[in-house]
Amino acid sequence: MTDLQRSAEVLSVGTELLLGDILNTNAQFLAQELAQLGIPHYYQTVVGDNVLRIQKAVAIACERSRLLIFTGGLGPTPDDLTTETLADFFGVPLVERPEVLEDIAQKYARRGRQMTPSNRKQAFLPQDAMILPNPTGSAPGMIWQPRSGLTILTFPGVPSEMKEMWRQTAVPYLISQGWGQGMIHSRILRFWGIAESALAEKVSPYLNMENPTVAPYAGNGEVRLRVSAKAATEAEAEALIAPVEQELKAIAGTDYFGVDDDTLASVVGKQLKAKGHTLAVAESCTGGGLGHLITTVAGSSTYFRGGVISYDNLVKVSLLGVRSADLERYGAVSEVVACQMALGVRQRLGASWGISITGIAGPDGGTDEKPVGLVYIGIANPQGQVECFQYQFGSFRGRDFTRWLSACTALDLLRRKLL
Amino acid sequence: MTDLQRSAEVLSVGTELLLGDILNTNAQFLAQELAQLGIPHYYQTVVGDNVLRIQKAVAIACERSRLLIFTGGLGPTPDDLTTETLADFFGVPLVERPEVLEDIAQKYARRGRQMTPSNRKQAFLPQDAMILPNPTGSAPGMIWQPRSGLTILTFPGVPSEMKEMWRQTAVPYLISQGWGQGMIHSRILRFWGIAESALAEKVSPYLNMENPTVAPYAGNGEVRLRVSAKAATEAEAEALIAPVEQELKAIAGTDYFGVDDDTLASVVGKQLKAKGHTLAVAESCTGGGLGHLITTVAGSSTYFRGGVISYDNLVKVSLLGVRSADLERYGAVSEVVACQMALGVRQRLGASWGISITGIAGPDGGTDEKPVGLVYIGIANPQGQVECFQYQFGSFRGRDFTRWLSACTALDLLRRKLL
Numbered sequence: 001m002t003d004l005q006r007s008a009e010v011l012s013v014g015t016e017l018l019l020g021d022i023l024n025t026n027a028q029f030l031a032q033e034l035a036q037l038g039i040p041h042y043y044q045t046v047v048g049d050n051v052l053r054i055q056k057a058v059a060i061a062c063e064r065s066r067l068l069i070f071t072g073g074l075g076p077t078p079d080d081l082t083t084e085t086l087a088d089f090f091g092v093p094l095v096e097r098p099e100v101l102e103d104i105a106q107k108y109a110r111r112g113r114q115m116t117p118s119n120r121k122q123a124f125l126p127q128d129a130m131i132l133p134n135p136t137g138s139a140p141g142m143i144w145q146p147r148s149g150l151t152i153l154t155f156p157g158v159p160s161e162m163k164e165m166w167r168q169t170a171v172p173y174l175i176s177q178g179w180g181q182g183m184i185h186s187r188i189l190r191f192w193g194i195a196e197s198a199l200a201e202k203v204s205p206y207l208n209m210e211n212p213t214v215a216p217y218a219g220n221g222e223v224r225l226r227v228s229a230k231a232a233t234e235a236e237a238e239a240l241i242a243p244v245e246q247e248l249k250a251i252a253g254t255d256y257f258g259v260d261d262d263t264l265a266s267v268v269g270k271q272l273k274a275k276g277h278t279l280a281v282a283e284s285c286t287g288g289g290l291g292h293l294i295t296t297v298a299g300s301s302t303y304f305r306g307g308v309i310s311y312d313n314l315v316k317v318s319l320l321g322v323r324s325a326d327l328e329r330y331g332a333v334s335e336v337v338a339c340q341m342a343l344g345v346r347q348r349l350g351a352s353w354g355i356s357i358t359g360i361a362g363p364d365g366g367t368d369e370k371p372v373g374l375v376y377i378g379i380a381n382p383q384g385q386v387e388c389f390q391y392q393f394g395s396f397r398g399r400d401f402t403r404w405l406s407a408c409t410a411l412d413l414l415r416r417k418l419l
Numbered sequence: 420m421t422d423l424q425r426s427a428e429v430l431s432v433g434t435e436l437l438l439g440d441i442l443n444t445n446a447q448f449l450a451q452e453l454a455q456l457g458i459p460h461y462y463q464t465v466v467g468d469n470v471l472r473i474q475k476a477v478a479i480a481c482e483r484s485r486l487l488i489f490t491g492g493l494g495p496t497p498d499d500l501t502t503e504t505l506a507d508f509f510g511v512p513l514v515e516r517p518e519v520l521e522d523i524a525q526k527y528a529r530r531g532r533q534m535t536p537s538n539r540k541q542a543f544l545p546q547d548a549m550i551l552p553n554p555t556g557s558a559p560g561m562i563w564q565p566r567s568g569l570t571i572l573t574f575p576g577v578p579s580e581m582k583e584m585w586r587q588t589a590v591p592y593l594i595s596q597g598w599g600q601g602m603i604h605s606r607i608l609r610f611w612g613i614a615e616s617a618l619a620e621k622v623s624p625y626l627n628m629e630n631p632t633v634a635p636y637a638g639n640g641e642v643r644l645r646v647s648a649k650a651a652t653e654a655e656a657e658a659l660i661a662p663v664e665q666e667l668k669a670i671a672g673t674d675y676f677g678v679d680d681d682t683l684a685s686v687v688g689k690q691l692k693a694k695g696h697t698l699a700v701a702e703s704c705t706g707g708g709l710g711h712l713i714t715t716v717a718g719s720s721t722y723f724r725g726g727v728i729s730y731d732n733l734v735k736v737s738l739l740g741v742r743s744a745d746l747e748r749y750g751a752v753s754e755v756v757a758c759q760m761a762l763g764v765r766q767r768l769g770a771s772w773g774i775s776i777t778g779i780a781g782p783d784g785g786t787d788e789k790p791v792g793l794v795y796i797g798i799a800n801p802q803g804q805v806e807c808f809q810y811q812f813g814s815f816r817g818r819d820f821t822r823w824l825s826a827c828t829a830l831d832l833l834r835r836k837l838l
Contacts, residue, residue, distance in 0.1 A: 018460050020451030021634070024443055027465070032439030041437050042472055044465035046446070053461055060479055186438065195527075197495040197535040207497055215468075216496050217435060219577055226440065281707075281728070287719075288702065288710025291728040295706025298782055298818055306734040309700070309710040311725035315768055319727070319738060349734055363717055373529075394529040397555045399717055401579065 006179060007040040009065035011057060013073035013082050014157055015048040026071045026159055033166065037174065038183040038230060039067065049079040055089050062150055067179065072157035074139040076118040082154055083142070087126040090146035094124040100131060104138050132169050137161035143173060151177070185237030186228040189248055190262055192412045194255040196223045202251055212240050214248070221405050254416055264411040265293045265300075271418035272303040272353075277382065279414070280349035281307035282320055282341040284332065284358040285375065290407040305349040310341065320344035333358050333370055335378075335388040342378030343386050353417075354380035355410050359391075361399045371395065375406045379413055389413060425598060426459040428484035430476060432492035432501050433576055434467040444578055445490040452585060456599040457649070458486065468498040474508050481569055486598065491576035493558040495537040501573055502561070506545040509565035513543040519550060523557045551588050556580035562592055570596070604656030605647040608667055609681060611831045613674040615642045621670050631659050633667070640824050673835060683830040684712045684719075690837035691722040691772075696801065698833070699768035700726035701739055701760040703751065703777040704794065709826040724768040729760065739763035752777050752789055754797075754807040761797030762805050772836075773799035774829050778810075780818045790814065794825045798832055808832060 010030050016022050027044050034041040043065065047057045054073075061068050073082030087094050101123040108115040122139045125131065132141035132153065139161075141154040153170055155162040174180055191199055196218035200207065203225065206214040212229035225248060229240035249256045258267045272279055281290050288309045294300055308319045313332055316322040321344040322337055330336045338356050346354025359375030366372035372395035380386040391409060393402045429449045435441050446463050453460040462484060466476040473492075480487050492501030506513050520542040527534040541558045544550065551560035553575065560573040572589055574581040593599055610618060615637035619626065622644065625633040631648035644667060648659035668675050677686045691698055700709050707728045713719055727738045732751055735741040740763040741756055749755045757775050765773025778794030785791035791814035799805040810828060812821045 017447075018450055018463070019454045020447045020449070021636075023447045028436075028439045028442045030439070031437055035438045042467055042469070043476070044437070044463075046463035048461055050461070056483070057462070064475070184438070186440075188440075195532055195535070197537045198532075200496045201535055201537055215434065215498055217440075218494070226435070226438075228438070283707065283710075285714075286711070287714025287723070288700075288707030288726065288728065289714075291702075291707025291730075292705070292711045292822075295704075295708075295730065295780075295822075296819060298780075300706075301730055304706070304730050306730035306738075307707065307728040308738070309707065309726040309728065311710075311714065311720055311723050312768070315725040318767070348737070349731070361714075361717075392529060392531060394526070396526070396529075398579075400715060401555070403711075403714075 006067070007042050007065050008034050008067040008069060009061045010041070010044045011061060011068055011070045012044070012046045012157075013049065013054060013070060014046075015050075015079070017046050017072075018048045026155075026157065026162055029159070029163060030069055030071070030166070033171070035184045035186070037171070037180040039174070039179055049073060049081055051081055051085050051088075054081060054085045058086065058089050066149060066151065067174075068150070068152045070152065070154040071162055074122065074141060074154060074156045076116065076122055076139070080121075083125060086144070086146070086152065086154070090126070092126040092128065092146060095127040096120075097123050097125055097131060100125070100140055103140070107138055132165055134161055134165055135168065136164050141165055143170070182230055182232050183234060183237060184228055184230050185234050185241065186226055187241050187245060188260050189225040189227065189245065189252075189256060190258045191223040191225070191252055191255045192221070192257050192264060192408065194223060194252070199223050199225070199252065199255070203248055206244065206248060209244070212237075212244055214244065221408055254419060257412070257415060263296070264408055264415060266297050268411050268415050268418065269294070269297045269300055269303060271415065275418065277352035277418075278303050278305050278350075279353045279355065280305045280345045280351035281410075282345035282354065282356040283307060283309050284311060284316070284341070284356075285361040286357045286403050286407050287311060289403050290355065290357060290410055293407050293411065305351045307349070308345055316341060320348065331370065333360055333374060333376060335376055335390065338376035338378035338388045339380075339386045342380040343384070346380040346384075352382040353414060354378075355414060357406050357410055359402070359406055361402050361406075362395050363399060366395065373402055375402070375409075377406070377410045377413060379410075379417060381417065425486070426461050426484050427453050427486040427488060428480045429460070429463045430480060430487060430489045431463070431465045431576075432468065432473060432489060433465075434469075434498070436465050436491075437467045445574075445576065445581055448578070448582060449488055449490070449585070452590070455603050455605060456590070456593060457602045458593070458598050468492060468500055470500055470504050470507075473500060473504045477505065477508050485568055485570065486593075487569070487571045489571065489573040490581055493541065493560060493573060493575045495535070495541055495558070499540075502544060505563070505565070505571060505573070509545070511545040511547065511565060514546040515539075516542050516544055516550060519544070519559055522552075522559075526557055551584055553580055553584055554587065555583050560584055562589070602651075602653065602656065603647050603649050604653050604660065605645050606660050606664060607679050608644045608646065608664065608671075608675060609677045610642040610644070610671055610674045611640070611676050611683060611827065613642060613671070618642050618644070618671065618674070622667055625663065625667065628663070631656075631663055633663065639820075640827055673838060676831070676834060682712075682715070683827055683834060685716050687830050687834050687837065688713070688716045688719055688722060690834065694837065696771035696837075697722050697724050697769075698772045698774065699724045699764045699770035701764035701773065701775040702726060702728050703730060703735070703760070703775075704780040705776045705822050705826050706730055708822050709774065709776060709829055712826050712830065724770045726768070727764055735760060739767065750789065752779055752793060752795060754795055754809065757795035757797035757807045758799075758805045761799040761807075762803070765799040765803075771801040772833065773797075773805075774833060776825050776829055778821070778825055780821050780825075781814050782818060785814065792821055794821070794828075796825070796829045796832060798829075798836060800836065
């Protein structure tokens with residue numbers, strides 16, 4: 001089969017999606033699964049509980065896709081319309097399946113409940129459709145080829161039921177029908193300290209590759225390159241990815257920090273562990289956010305001593321040993337104070353490294369001289385030397401983002417020192 | 420306008436969505452916003468970074484919808500295709516907008532970075548399109564009527580940028596153009612310390628109301644009731660909501676903590692300010708997360724002194740005055756140590772209140788006696804008395820969620836003390 005002959009479309013049915021009451025996690029799950037199976041997936045559609053609009057969506061989908069995967073609309077209530085609308089669209093009668101009815105009745109009995117007349121509706125499927133069993137819920141789905149070259153799978157909208165049905169029945173079925181040949185395997189390379197556009201320019205020849213493909217993404221200050229290979233097996237895909245990955249890392253140099261699930265905090269953690277070093281933090285404008293990031297990593301207690309949240313100037317003096325005269329003279333947001341904070345926390349907590357952050361997160365508190373977004377980061381090293389770095393993150397991204405960037409930038413500075 | 424003449428479609432552009440790399444939270448946000456504005460919304464489409472398929476999706480969407488809302492594909496890289504594909508589809512030339520280029524250059528300069536040539540692409544918009552400013556990022560969107568009766572809005576895929584642009588520019592524009600007639604106005608009531616099912620039972624008669632409607636939601640430990648009224652004006656909607664809101668609050672009692680954008684941290688902040696009290700925190704398993712939450716509130720420096728992240732036991736002793744003998748005897752995760760941490764941080768930071776958190780966040784470190792998920796929270800009050808609360812959050816929700824619940828529960832305890 002060519003890619004077009006094999007392409008899938010995910011159709012999510014439910015007015016609750018169009019009202020924003022729920023997030024479409026089913027579509028993401030199915031997208032990941034289709035990618036893993038190597039089934040091309042070019043469109044997703046969301047449509048409400050409305051016969052006419054579901055039919056219109058089906059008409060479009062079966063023109064452009066060969067595998068239609070429906071979630072939602074299989075329940076017992078009158079606004080659950082997927083099965084009957086599909087049968088009607090393809091002009092095939094619904095037939096009651098006694099085995100489904102029996103199964104639903106048993107499931108209700110086991111929970112000490114009575115099946116309601118409305119559940120009977122769930123036992124009707126198009127006459128030539130196969131039952132797609134639902135081991136963890138009442139409504140079964142179906143596997144149906146209403147015409148040659150078109151396969152329809154239906155699932156309930158409840159994510160846990162859908163996933164179980166997908167894994168237990170749909171995946172083996174699709175592989176047996178030749179859908180799963182060749183898989184797409186991806187690796188995410190992660191970068192900090194370079195803009196998306198700058199990285200894209202550095203690696204521009206790679207962005208036109210066909211297998212693997214390389215695509216840049218950005219978000220929350222981080223830039224990512226996704227390297228995706230299509231191959232018969234995961235090992236073959238990895239073999240296609242590996243040389244490109246090495247070249248991209250070489251081009252990016254120290255702006256590259258990790259792969260897949262790595263974070264700045266986990267990478268710094270590994271570096272500290274490898275060196276047997278420890279870390280302490282002194283936080284002003286981030287208010288504990290840096291410590292929180294560091295301790296997202298399970299096992300961080302082996303290298304993270306802790307820290308001082310010196311939000312108030314008195315705390316900078318009493319717990320970190322910052323000199324009152326310098327606070328007076330230079331202000332809390334200054335190079336001098338950042339240095340004393342880093343040195344103080346390193347020494348008082350007995351750590352190899354001390355990091356400090358002091359800045360103006362905004363929205364208020366800025367002046368002409370010290371505008372919102374001005375941040376100083378101090379790093380005291382195991383030799384007891386201290387360096388200070390000044391950043392101007394601007395005010396336009398807001399308080400939360402400035403604090404996030406400050407904490408991540410501090411981790412990135414330490415990462416570079418530990419390289 | 421009739422409903423069909425006013426219906427919107429959300430089109431999300433990005434191969435990362437079709438590979439399942441990211442969850443389509445933008446579509447949910449826009450769905451909620453459209454519902455609030457009373458703009459009918461019947462379809463959502465997801466399509467990859469591919470000119471031909473984007474064009475096909477546009478062709479379908481402008482047959483069935485009158486307001487097309489695009490997210491994604493506005494970045495500087497070659498696979499960002501939304502603007503040029505739309506211009507091409509409607510046969511309108513792209514024109515460079517010097518003011519956009521100037522704005523991007525300034526934003527780069529403020530962060531001490533150089534704009535790259537590829538950013539220039541972001542300054543091109545169809546010649547008769549209006550700029551939709553992006554205050555928090557580089558890529559602007561557009562507001563465009565390529566033909567009579569068809570409005571197109573484009574947004575970058577980065578959720579924070581998209582939301583800001585939507586609120587600041589798109590909503591006022593849509594209302595000014597008559598899209599928002601007959602609005603749905605909602606209020607979110609927020610609760611902590613009660614399960615969704617328990618709250619739903621308490622308020623069950625309200626869940627069948629028609630105008631306003633009342634719907635329960637739960638997430639991240641918080642339970643919410645959305646009260647939505649349909650009316651001609653916001654004031655009329657508010658008048659419908661107000662009595663129901665009062666009744667729901669009365670039923671929920673102290674489990675109700677706030678409305679709309681309130682958070683536990685902002686509510687506690689208001690309480691502390693009103694009383695002229697101050698707060699200090701001593702954090703072990705949350706590693707700074709409680710301080711971080713408290714300082715998300717702008718102006719929190721008026722009541723938040725700071726804290727100690729006592730991740731290592733030595734820090735509990737040296738900076739908080741916890742007795743070594745008690746650490747030895749009872750362990751760091753114990754009522755005795757939680758009490759000493761709360762008292763210690765209150766006293767050493769000179770605050771009215773001291774809160775401490777010590778627990779086993781997991782996944783490792785649990786024992787039969789002290790399993791993963793066991794958390795002690797200590798609260799020292801302005802009279803210098805201390806109370807300790809024990810929680811068993813279990814291990815099944817994972818490390819991050821246990822830490823989050825711990826920090827929020829600590830804030831909720833303080834909130835109740837301050838009532």
